[in-house]
Amino acid sequence: MTTLISELTKRLPDRWLAGALGPGLLWLVLAVVAGALGHGRPFDTRRVADLAQRAGELINRRPAEAVVLGALGIAAALLMSALARVFGSAARAVWHGRWRGPAAPAGRWWAGVRARRAARSLTRAGTTLPKAYLPTTPTWIGDRLQLADTRVDAQYGLSLALVWPRLWQVLDADTRALVQQARARVDLASTLAGWSVCVLALSALWWPAAVAGVVLLVASWQRARTAADVFAATVESTVDVHHRALATALGFSLVEGEPLSPEAADAINDQLDKGATPQPR
Template structure:
């Protein structure tokens, strides 16, 4: 037990240093440099070194007790900043997954409806061109328009942001394919999944959370840009990286969740005592939904 607790404490300390302390110290260092240099002397490293030399020459900093207090204060500030960034990252995630503002949702829906209409027209044209010299070009055009529509959303948008629709599309696609209410079924399905599958899904979910935290760090660098403009560049690059990572993580998480239903939905049915001889069907999915909703 002692060995286990030591190992656990080491892992927690390592995780804390990686997720909170390191980025916090970096942001605080940039803040100190920005406040010291300002816009006018943004590249004057000599001025920064001079200020550091003057600070290190202070008699109070030669005391061991003072140094310990300063170090403790820095650690506390780093931890506090890290926790604040974690909370802000969770708020960013809720914003991306929210269903408001509805004006943005309506705008995305109009774009999607127009793309769907063009795709439907292309399908008609492809059907008319079947067994003609224009058949291949018409089919390629339909595939291109289908891809354009899917870049907006896989299903009709119900969220103002792409990421929210990509996650929500799993519920819609599972319902349309199996008549299975994934909101009700997911906790039960999760308990039936193999450990390696749950680990893969959990990793994808953790990457999405990490991307939202990165957005929060980007906001910190943008705030420092008010006194030192190079920090704005760092903030913009960090925000762009976070958005790209969030999209990749959302796709991975959504694909894995949908795949879990496709591959292990039958096991869920059997665990609930519902007969499912072959693949998961709409009838079986509807029976699972009725059972799990418990008349609600």
């Protein structure tokens, strides 16, 4: 136990610095620079150098005041990190196609537009797909995540929403780590989008911040697409490899080398849903 606590103590500061304090302090420095430069002289390096010199003199001549300002800066940095995560959660909801409230009608309309476009593209290519495989959400990321559910149901007849929490219990540590890493990439992309909003807010003081904020936003969107694709593929592959172990753990006898039968899949869904799953006629 002592060794475990010691190891956690070593790792927690690194994660804290990388995930919250570091980006917050970087934003705070950028905010100070933006306030000092303004729109008139956006690239005046001499003014930035003077600002750094005054900060150094403050530390040397009035260390107590510097400590107080440093503590306030850390508090502000942590506050901005929390705010960036809030903005990131909102961006993640939009990217995942969870459009609520007044945006819901627009989301349904755009999802229909995307589905019709996909159907026309398939028709021109002479290809057909089941309707369930066509876009169902207003965003590409939402469709990619939804496709994981659809493909698991099409292949095995299993409901991913029901199976996944139980499947997690039978996974080994290495597989869990792979899934967690894939999910962490999704969260990091959305947090980057949150920081892009915070940087864009500084454009009111310093116009180059608008360029930096847009670049961060585009980068976060690209990273989010890649991360969502990797996460969905990781979830699907986990179900592919371990669904038989789950069925066995639930008490179902499977024939070696034979795929999961539709009857067994229906029984598993019904058991996990505690009898609430409608039975096929």
